[in-house]
Amino acid sequence: MSVQTIENLKETRTMSKKSEFQNSYQELNLDSENRSRLLTNASKMGIQFLDSLKDRRAFPSADDLEKLKGFIEPIPEEPSDPGLTLWMLNEIGSKGTVANAGGRYFGFVIGGSNPVSLAANWLSGAWDQNSGLEVTSPIGATLEKVCSGWLSEILPVSKDAVAGFVTGVTVANFCGLAAARHSLLKKRGWDVQAKGLFGAPPIKVVIGEEAHGSLLKALSLVGFGRERVIKVPVDQQGKMIVEKFPDDIDDMTIVCLQAGHVNTGAFDPASEIIPFAKSKGAWVHVDGAFGLWAGASPSKSYLTEGYELADSWATDAHKWLNVPYDSGIVLCSKPDALRTAMSMEGDYLDQSGTRIPYQYTPELSRRARAVEIWAALHSLGKKGTADLIDRTCNYAQKFADALSKEGYEILNDVIINQVLVSFGSAEVNEKIISEIQQEGTCWVGGSKLKGKSVMRISVSSWATTDEDVEKSLGAIIKIAKRISK
Numbered sequence: 001m002s003v004q005t006i007e008n009l010k011e012t013r014t015m016s017k018k019s020e021f022q023n024s025y026q027e028l029n030l031d032s033e034n035r036s037r038l039l040t041n042a043s044k045m046g047i048q049f050l051d052s053l054k055d056r057r058a059f060p061s062a063d064d065l066e067k068l069k070g071f072i073e074p075i076p077e078e079p080s081d082p083g084l085t086l087w088m089l090n091e092i093g094s095k096g097t098v099a100n101a102g103g104r105y106f107g108f109v110i111g112g113s114n115p116v117s118l119a120a121n122w123l124s125g126a127w128d129q130n131s132g133l134e135v136t137s138p139i140g141a142t143l144e145k146v147c148s149g150w151l152s153e154i155l156p157v158s159k160d161a162v163a164g165f166v167t168g169v170t171v172a173n174f175c176g177l178a179a180a181r182h183s184l185l186k187k188r189g190w191d192v193q194a195k196g197l198f199g200a201p202p203i204k205v206v207i208g209e210e211a212h213g214s215l216l217k218a219l220s221l222v223g224f225g226r227e228r229v230i231k232v233p234v235d236q237q238g239k240m241i242v243e244k245f246p247d248d249i250d251d252m253t254i255v256c257l258q259a260g261h262v263n264t265g266a267f268d269p270a271s272e273i274i275p276f277a278k279s280k281g282a283w284v285h286v287d288g289a290f291g292l293w294a295g296a297s298p299s300k301s302y303l304t305e306g307y308e309l310a311d312s313w314a315t316d317a318h319k320w321l322n323v324p325y326d327s328g329i330v331l332c333s334k335p336d337a338l339r340t341a342m343s344m345e346g347d348y349l350d351q352s353g354t355r356i357p358y359q360y361t362p363e364l365s366r367r368a369r370a371v372e373i374w375a376a377l378h379s380l381g382k383k384g385t386a387d388l389i390d391r392t393c394n395y396a397q398k399f400a401d402a403l404s405k406e407g408y409e410i411l412n413d414v415i416i417n418q419v420l421v422s423f424g425s426a427e428v429n430e431k432i433i434s435e436i437q438q439e440g441t442c443w444v445g446g447s448k449l450k451g452k453s454v455m456r457i458s459v460s461s462w463a464t465t466d467e468d469v470e471k472s473l474g475a476i477i478k479i480a481k482r483i484s485k
């Protein structure tokens with residue numbers, strides 16, 4: 001659709017619906033009847049959008065992307081009709097979305113909001129809570145406390161761990177590292193919150209050779225520097241080789257492990273490394289963005305054995321738990337260390353039962369993320385959470401089996417929800433990936449394993465069904481056969 005057509009449409013929409021929000025759209029101060037109409041329309045549009053995903057492309061078409069130009073306009077001088085504002089979002093915006101809320105999106109490691117969590121998000125949007133303090137949101141504070149307890153029970157973390165609710169794992173990693181920094185330097189009598197890092201006793205940081213880029217970013221944010229690290233060599237799957245782990249670590253060392261390599265899904269050998277690191281007095285932080293959730297499934301929890309011995313953990317709720325963005329969680333078994341690292345005024349020591357939400361996160365004002373996490377966990381329960389993990393892992397296995405049967409190479413050990421496949425040369429892989437993306441049945445991306453080009457399939461959504469897997473496999477295999485011939 002051309003930009004001209006959009007202009008025409010907007011005009012028609014404005015003319016025909018001028019009276020919809022009469023008396024109100026001048027001030028954006030909708031009375032209750034108009035507000036109800038606006039919100040009902042929004043929910044109808046949202047539901048229609050979700051219904052459309054069954055038959056929709058996994059990524060917008062070139063035409064739909066072109067339509068986004070309809071948003072490129074000067075800021076209106078006068079208030080706009082809220083109906084028009086919403087109409088533009090739906091008419092132009094909805095089609096410009098990536099369909100990861102549907103069942104055939106397998107790019108990166110991206111889940112899709114499950115319905116109860118989305119419903120909680122809508123309600124909580126209406127609540128508009130500032131969850132920084134109990135006095136600004138009693139419900140937010142209550143649900144954070146409940147989720148903190150539930151998460152420490154179902155995830156492979158210390159039973160004493162407390163949780164902070166942040167935007168994602170990048171920030172959760174930052175929080176874990178800040179708690180570590182505080183804790184180690186305090187042992188040397190250095191108050192890093194007050195004095196900063198200039199002149200502080202040096203801290204060693206040990207990471208895997210294939211740590212996620214966001215961990216490196218977090219290291220740069222806390223002032224350790226992304227290059228000032230000791231990198232432990234990894235095996236074919238990207239997990240640390242125990243024999244290559246440095247011996248000379250001490251009580252001024254932070255060891256960062258990975259539970260779930262972003263490509264292969266591999267887990268660093270925690271049972272071997274963590275007890276050793278702890279015996280030296282080191283702090284162990286875990287990046288378990290999605291992999292940590294394997295511990296919530298009895299059939300997969302063998303993979304996360306030993307991780308509960310770490311000191312801090314970062315994980316996402318917006319990936320495998322399938323809650324709306326943005327939702328990350330930092331967990332820490334030393335509550336005082338996390339609270340002090342996140343403090344505004346100084347040490348936050350034992351609070352004898354009261355939990356003040358902002359003392360666990362970098363932010364003061366923020367939305368009540370725990371509402372959606374609570375809704376997901378409450379509705380799924382332990383069983384449903386485990387089922388979600390198992391089901392998506394089984395679909396990953398199904399992809400791997402079918403592609404391998406067609407003669408294509410599976411490059412990773414498919415232990416959880418990640419599959420890496422190669423159809424031949426880098427050129428062939430890239431061509432196939434690009435054709436799959438253009439064809440639209442499903443969306444998969446490319447990545448690299450040990451420098452080798454691969455296609456990555458990540459099954460992270462509750463919404464994926466047998467039919468989605470069949471349909472997607474059909475499209476992938478058809479394209480692969482045509483191009484690799």
Ligand SMILES: *Cc1c(COP(=O)(O)O)cnc(C)c1O
Nearest residue numbers: 168169170212214260262289316
């Ligand atoms: C996704 C991911 C991250 C980054 O998480 P965000 O929520 O995007 O900040 C870090 N580590 C791993 C292993 C990941 O898969």
